[in-house]
Amino acid sequence: MIRPVFGILVFLAIFHFPAIESQSQRNLVTSKIEFSALRCRKHSAILTDFGAVGDGKTSNTKAFKKAISKLSQMATDGGGAQLVVPPGKWLTGSFNLTSHFTLFIQQGATILASQDESEWPVIAPLPSYGKGRDGTGAGRFNSLISGSNLTDVVITGNNGTINGQGQYWWDKFKKKQFKLTRPYLIELLFSKNIQISNITLIDSPSWNIHPVYCKNVIIKSVTVLAPVTVPNTDGINPDSCANTLIEDCYIVSGDDCIAVKSGWDQYGIKFGMPTKQLSIRRLTCISPKSAGVALGSEMSGGIKDVRIEEVTLTNTESAIRIKTAAGRGGYVKNIFARRITMKTMKYVFWMSGDYNQHPDEGYDPKAFPEVTNINYRDMKAENVTMSGSLDGIDKDPFKGICISNVTIALADNAKKVQWNCTNVAGVTSRVKPEPCSLLPEKKAPMKNDEDCVFPSDLIPIESVVLKKCFV
Ligand SMILES: *[C@@H]1O[C@H](CO)[C@@H](O)[C@H](O)[C@H]1NC(C)=O
Ligand SMILES: *[C@@H]1O[C@H](CO)[C@@H](O)[C@H](O)[C@H]1NC(C)=O
Ligand SMILES: *[C@@H]1O[C@H](CO)[C@@H](O)[C@H](O)[C@H]1NC(C)=O
Ligand SMILES: *[C@@H]1O[C@H](CO)[C@@H](O)[C@H](O)[C@H]1NC(C)=O
Ligand SMILES: *[C@@H]1O[C@H](CO)[C@@H](O)[C@H](O)[C@H]1NC(C)=O
Ligand SMILES: *[C@@H]1O[C@H](CO)[C@@H](O)[C@H](O)[C@H]1NC(C)=O
Numbered sequence: 001m002i003r004p005v006f007g008i009l010v011f012l013a014i015f016h017f018p019a020i021e022s023q024s025q026r027n028l029v030t031s032k033i034e035f036s037a038l039r040c041r042k043h044s045a046i047l048t049d050f051g052a053v054g055d056g057k058t059s060n061t062k063a064f065k066k067a068i069s070k071l072s073q074m075a076t077d078g079g080g081a082q083l084v085v086p087p088g089k090w091l092t093g094s095f096n097l098t099s100h101f102t103l104f105i106q107q108g109a110t111i112l113a114s115q116d117e118s119e120w121p122v123i124a125p126l127p128s129y130g131k132g133r134d135g136t137g138a139g140r141f142n143s144l145i146s147g148s149n150l151t152d153v154v155i156t157g158n159n160g161t162i163n164g165q166g167q168y169w170w171d172k173f174k175k176k177q178f179k180l181t182r183p184y185l186i187e188l189l190f191s192k193n194i195q196i197s198n199i200t201l202i203d204s205p206s207w208n209i210h211p212v213y214c215k216n217v218i219i220k221s222v223t224v225l226a227p228v229t230v231p232n233t234d235g236i237n238p239d240s241c242a243n244t245l246i247e248d249c250y251i252v253s254g255d256d257c258i259a260v261k262s263g264w265d266q267y268g269i270k271f272g273m274p275t276k277q278l279s280i281r282r283l284t285c286i287s288p289k290s291a292g293v294a295l296g297s298e299m300s301g302g303i304k305d306v307r308i309e310e311v312t313l314t315n316t317e318s319a320i321r322i323k324t325a326a327g328r329g330g331y332v333k334n335i336f337a338r339r340i341t342m343k344t345m346k347y348v349f350w351m352s353g354d355y356n357q358h359p360d361e362g363y364d365p366k367a368f369p370e371v372t373n374i375n376y377r378d379m380k381a382e383n384v385t386m387s388g389s390l391d392g393i394d395k396d397p398f399k400g401i402c403i404s405n406v407t408i409a410l411a412d413n414a415k416k417v418q419w420n421c422t423n424v425a426g427v428t429s430r431v432k433p434e435p436c437s438l439l440p441e442k443k444a445p446m447k448n449d450e451d452c453v454f455p456s457d458l459i460p461i462e463s464v465v466l467k468k469c470f471v
């Protein structure tokens with residue numbers, strides 16, 4: 001009885017795997033692909049060298065792990081290593097990356113996320129959150145592509161795809177059947193010199209890209225597509241990161257296209273790591289239920305020095321939304337935005353000081369967030385329901401708000417009250433319709449283009465030049 005089975009295995013080993021391998025190697029040899037990266041690599045391998053099967057059904061978790069483990073040994077000579085994912089459908093559970101490493105997802109290749117929970121190791125909650133973000137349970141599923149304490153990591157392609165096959169997770173989440181927090185598609189912790197570019201992410205179980213406690217991060221030319229009806233499918237969430245550039249991204253989401261964070265209440269205050277030096281530019285976003293860019297609600301480690309420019313929003317709930325609450329502590333300050341074009345918006349400006357979701361009863365209700373020096377200019381919006389809903393916190397007003405050169409055209413069903421402001425302070429100039437009395441028209445000196453000035457210097461990551469690399 002054993003012999004025929006063994007015979008089939010030998011047959012598969014000899015004929016099946018090499019056949020796939022040579023086919024995909026031919027793809028590579030005949031078409032050299034050029035791409036841009038922080039670093040090029042000396043060593044290269046293809047996923048099929050490690051027994052992977054691209055039929056969309058066979059689990060390739062072991063192949064990914066074997067490949068990365070092998071390449072991580074090769075990379076130690078200083079040349080780095082890259083793993084090429086060739087055309088095919090590569091089903092896999094969660095796996096971790098390594099340093100001095102490039103994951104290249106070729107056009108026509110899809111990394112398919114497994115719907116088998118045993119393929120997703122459970123890891124500890126983030127120290128700055130204390131809890132899993134989804135549920136009451138402490139743990140969370142490791143993300144599909146993950147890594148901690150890494151340096152020099154590139155995840156790129158010529159528009160290859162990562163498909164989260166989220167339906168399984170969305171259904172179970174809606175039925176409140178998870179004790180653990182759903183996985184994200186890409187999460188890097190405590191890492192530096194990161195590039196994520198030229199890939200498409202589809203149907204994530206939850207958030208899409210989550211760099212946390214990282215520095216020197218470039219996220220560029222990424223497409224994120226999630227059904228607009230599914231909760232928490234945030235596009236990109238820079239969280240307690242320094243020196244981050246997000247540019248040329250196209251995001252459709254059921255939650256915020258970009259959500260800037262830095263930890264949750266007492267856990268985030270204690271951890272104390274801000275998000276700072278962040279530049280977001282040339283973003284296109286559709287998010288009917290959420291914001292183009294959210295600052296918060298978890299901002300307890302602080303958010304500062306953020307620039308947002310050249311953003312196009314369609315059918316989106318609000319442009320930039322500041323979300324916080326008493327208990328968060330921390331700050332949101334030195335925020336600059338300009339050149340935002342909007343169509344079909346519920347709000348243009350939205351600030352909420354009552355975002356009262358807390359990790360547990362241990363938060364300090366007297367830990368007030370500081371929201372100050374918020375600058376918005378050069379914006380145009382059409383088909384808007386309400387221009388501004390700005391709600392600070394009692395005894396903790398949001399200050400230093402500056403809005404200039406903004407023209408808002410209203411929808412047929414627009415609200416009678418266009419601006420509703422409480423506990424905020426600031427000035428405006430050349431804003432239509434006329435803002436609330438808490439944001440009065442700025443008096444002299446009224447030099448037309450000198451209000452709410454966008455910084456002219458760059459953050460360091462904006463000056464980084466990528467190298468030409470090949471697979
Ligand atoms: C994979 O990375 C996660 C964090 O990203 C970490 O918690 C986990 O221990 C790592 N697993 C392995 C096998 O290294
Ligand atoms: C990663 O780095 C952080 C911060 O330096 C440290 O606390 C943590 O122990 C490191 N984790 C690993 C797995 O080395
Ligand atoms: C990455 O995307 C940019 C912008 O869409 C494009 O110009 C560039 O050619 C792409 N690179 C690759 C390797 O596909
Ligand atoms: C990449 O693929 C996605 C999904 O197929 C598509 O919507 C997007 O336009 C493509 N991007 C580029 C730059 O080709
Ligand atoms: C204006 O917005 C409403 C939703 O508030 C939408 O139904 C309608 O299609 C939009 N009109 C145009 C011209 O985009
Ligand atoms: C006002 O904003 C528009 C974009 O909405 C821009 O084209 C124009 O240059 C701005 N005006 C000034 C004086 O900056």
Ligand SMILES: *[C@@H]1O[C@H](CO)[C@@H](O)[C@H](O)[C@H]1NC(C)=O
Nearest residue numbers: 389390391417419420421422
């Ligand atoms: C204005 O905002 C306050 C505070 O959030 C709210 O209670 C009130 O109902 C709002 N008024 C209008 C007209 O929207």
